[in-house]
Structure formats: C-alpha cells, structure tokens
Amino acid sequence: MQDVAKEAGVSPQTVSRVANGSDAVRPETRMRVEAAMEKLGYRPNYAARALKHGRFQDIGVVMFNLSSFGNSRILDSIATAANDNGYAITVHSIGRGRDRTVQAAVERMKQLPVDGMIIVMEEQLSDFAEFQPPKELPVVLLSESPSRHCPTVDADQYGCSQAVVDYLLAKGHRTVYHIAGPATSRAAQSREQGWRDALSSRGISVPPLYTGDWEADSGYQCGLALAHEADCTAVYAANDQMAYGAMLGLRAAGKRVPEDVSVIGVDDSLAGTIPRLELTTMRMRFDRIGRRAFSMVRDLCEGTDVPTNVKTVIPVELVERDSVRDLNA
Template sequence: MTGNTEDEATALASTATAQSSGSKRGPSIADVAVAAGVSAQTVSRVSNGHTNVQEATRRKVEDAMRLLGYRPNRAARALKSGRYTTIGIIMFTLSSVGNVKTLDAITQAASEAGYSISLIPMPDPASSKFPAAYARLREQQVDGLIIIFDAHLSDKADLTLPMDLPTVVIDSTPDHGYTVVDTDQAGGARQATELLLGLGHATVWHIGGPATSFSASHRAAAWRETLNEAGIEAPPILYGDWSTDSGYRAGMTLASRDDVTAIFAANDHMALGAMRALHEMGRKIPQEVSIVGFDDLDESSSFWPPLTTVHQSFQTVGSLSMQLLLEQIMGAPAPSTQLVPTRLVVRESTSYPHR
C-alpha cells in the first residue's frame, strides 16, 4: 500500500477483519476514518473529490477505502449536492448507424465526466409515449436530458419538452428555445450538389430520405436551392426510407432514364442501393452516372466504385451535446443551435459526364 507503514497496514487489515466478522452492513465513513487514522470529515472530503486534503492523507484514505470495500453513498451525496450524476437519453430509433455512433460518443463523454447514462429507446416520436418516457427518467432522478430526435418538433403539437430540466436536442428544429446540436445538413447537401454541377452535369437528381425527417428535408431543401441558384429547375425527388432497398428501388427508376447523369443520395445506404441498380442496368459509374452520398460510413470507401460522400462527425455531435448539457447543469445559460461542419470526401464515384 502506498504511503503506509507496516503498522498502519496491520491496523487496516484488522479493521477490515472486524468489519467482515461483525454486522452485515457495509463499511461507513467512520470505519474508513478509524482505519486511516483521520477524521470522518477528511474521509468525506476525499470521497467527494475535494482538493483541500494533503496528498499523503488522501492516499491513506483511498487505501482504507479499497481495503474495506467502501463505496460512497450516492444517494446521500446527491441529496447534499443536488446532483445525481446521471444523464437521461431518449432515442427514437436504435437502427440508425448515425444514432448509434452519436450515442456511443455521448456515453464516452459522460463516463469521462463521471456521469452514468439512463437510456429509454422509443420506436417513434409519438406524443402519447414521450411524456411517459420523460416521467420515467424523472423518477430515476437525472440531472439532464438528451433527446436524439430526427423529426420536426413543430410537427408534434402535443410534444412538450421539459422546461425545468437542462435539455439538449439532437437533429431537430430549434422551435422551442432548447439547445439544438446538429450536423450542417444544408451545407453538406450544397457541397454535394455544387460538386456535381461543377463537373459539368446538366442537373442533379435526388434520392431523399423520409419526408418526416428533419435531416432529409434540410438536405433536400439545400439541394433544390443550389440548383435554382444555378438557373436549373429541380427534378422531382424520389423518396426513400434511408435503407439500401429504398435506394435500389429509386436507382432502378433513375437508371432507366438516359437523361440521368448525376445523383445525390441523402445517405450512403441509399446511395449503395442506387449503385447496385445502376450496375444491374448496365449504367457505368462514374462514366455514365456520377453519384454522391451523405454520412461517410466506414464502409463507403469500399463501395464499388468507392463512394464520394459528405462526411458528418457523429462523434463531434455526441460529445458536443454532452459538453453543452454539462455546462447547463453547472448553471450556464442554454445556447441556441450549434452546427457541426461537414466536409466533402471525393472518391471514384464522380466524374465529368462522358457524353
């Protein structure tokens, strides 16, 4: 044991033995204080992370805690500090790669800050289920709330977010005065569309995500606006549901048209499905049709050909959300919308039109 004499070690061992042979209750602050030869107040300071304790004394107390198996009473600490070191998370899907990566970043950031996570997944943002999920988290006494919600809050008239709890919303409209963290959806879609137009394509077709999706609608709006600014009337959108199957169906429709030379898909999975359809229809990529995705999945560089796509950092979105939530918990004012930049990753699925 660091910093203890042999006599001190013997005293600690004796205390541990007495503890185990006596009552079944767990070791208390008083037990640790006796074992370490310090006051109960000093043990309390160490267990609460206070800095006004000499390093040698801190080591003695920590050694005594480890030997006795002492664990600070979390409920008592929360009662004293007003914080429970737990963050509640409500997610409306766990099937999305982006949501899972965002959740992973949140949990890592929370762990580094000494917080645990209480997760409630929901199949959809139905207003009748959200209040119950929120009530469950309040019963678990969370310090703050993160909602991963790829939808328009304004479309859910009955959905009321808590006003008495620090809250951060990911992927949604900033309609309700809450802190919103989001990828720069519009900026990424503009980059994709401008690339294809800059290569000389007469227009860009779009495979969009679900009409109810906040992310999809912003990407589609930026695509359309970019075409209009170039004096090009946007062709009709082919809607998918983020899946490769929906991208394949849209791709079959587009592959049958000789006037289609450039496609911007709202995510990489739909781009992959469209690429399969183009291959099956004998349309060469990129010689006959160029295609751009959105997400930059780990596998996108292994598509055939490797996919040009818009990179969005799920890691940054998750860690930034946790950072802003912790700042609110500590009393900082809630900021407004925070956008995480995107960047275009150019690979072999795009080129100038060859005819």
C-alpha cells in the same frame, strides 16, 4: 464511510474528499483510503451525494432509434464526453404510440435521477413548437429546427445538400437526381428541401424524386430505376447505405460508376466496413454533435446560460473518393 475511515486510519471527512475526487488529499493518504475502499467493497452513495451537492452527475438521453449509425455515434460521443467530465448517462428510447411527444419524454426522465436531458429529435414531435422545459430539468434538443425555449444543435442538413449540388454542377453535370430518406425523418426532409432549393435557385428543373428507407436494398432498387433516366449523370443519396446500394443497382443495370453516373452519399458510415471504399460522401461530424450537446446541457445544469432560439450548426465535410466523374476534364 465510517468503516473505511477506521480501516485507513483517517477521518470520515478525508474519506469523503477522496470519494469526491478532491485534490486536498496527500497522495499517500489517498492510496491508503482507496485501498481500504477496495478491501471493504465501498461504493459512493449517489443518492446521498445528490442530496448534499444538489446534482446526480447524470444526464438523460432520449432517442428514437439506438441502432442507426448516426444515433449510435452521437450516443457514443455523449457518453465519452460525460465520462470525461465526471458524469454518467441514462438512456431512454421513445416507443411508438400516442405518448410520442417531447413532454412525455421529459415526464419519463423526471422520474429518474438525472440533472438534465438531451433529446435526439429524429422525428418532428407534435408538441415541439410549444414545448417549454421545466425549470428543474434543463433540456437540450438535437434538432434540425431551432426551438424558442431550448438550446438546439445539429449538423447542417440543408446546407449539406446545397454543397452537394454545387459540387456536382461544378463537375459539369446538368442536373442532380436525389434518393431521399423516409418522409418521417426530419434530416431526410431537410436534405430533400436543400436539394430542391439548390437546383431551383439555379434555374434547373427539379427531376423526379426517388425515396428509400435508409437501407442499401432500397438504394439498389432506386439505382436500377435511375439507370433508365436518360439525363441522369449524377445521383445524390441521403445516406451512404442507399448511395452504395444505388451504385450496385446502376451497375447491375449496365451503367458504369462514375464513368456514366456519378454517385455521392452522406454520413461517411461505410469507412472501415467496405474494403477499398470508392464512395464520395459528405461526412457528418456526429462526434462533435454529441460532445456539443453534452457541453450545453452540462452548462445549464451547472448554472451557465445557453442561448435558445439559436441553432448551433456543426458543419459537414466533403470526403472525395472515386465515385464522382468530372465531366469538364
């Protein structure tokens, strides 16, 4: 910093103001300091900045799976929100094994220069109910279930299924079959329960459950089998990949979609990937989820209270295309 000050002909305090983004510097002085920084290869010392300001301006993000559609979109939105607010992110992936707990993830992040952390709870970890965040490291959970000790945010997984069943029954279908995601997934569990409860509350017997693994091939195999269910006129798959696979499986088995069987998915992950996409779906707003999670942890890091034991719910949106038939028409 002394070298930059000498090169630019200003005080070290002025260099510090420019490095920290202060507005209390004249534009021509800022340009002169930035030119000196560029010439000398100056980089701010973030460890020193953290000692001075008490924060690293970095948020840790813990995930189970970095490649799934929802998680990648959430991570992208967190990173964008962080950048917009002058923060960076540090990403950690939870591996397999006995250390697969919330506390283990927190202990890992406590070793890194982060101010707070977001945990994307794709699975229900064993210590979720009793976990309490350390005072020095605020924690926000992306969780289907609210936490007594941490702010939580997620899409309305349960309500999504309720809306799907309502939509299909309103179209004249007598029942709705479901292709669930893997049993380890909290989202899959909530979507399945919402489907069951929606049918049962209307006095409709719950048909046999089909289970996939989020991949299109598993949906295809379910579609082949569902083609032989005599009363199957509507299929609700827990994500778009399985829904699209189910459409192909149904057609391969001689069924027409939507003339014979209507199909609806969740997440709107195939838009822009499949040309002339006909799949009706429930769009999950992963961008809003990630941004909301970041704003919550940023507020905690900056001393603003955020309520716990209350889940912030991000609504889903129906996207109608051409895979659902109205039997009333």
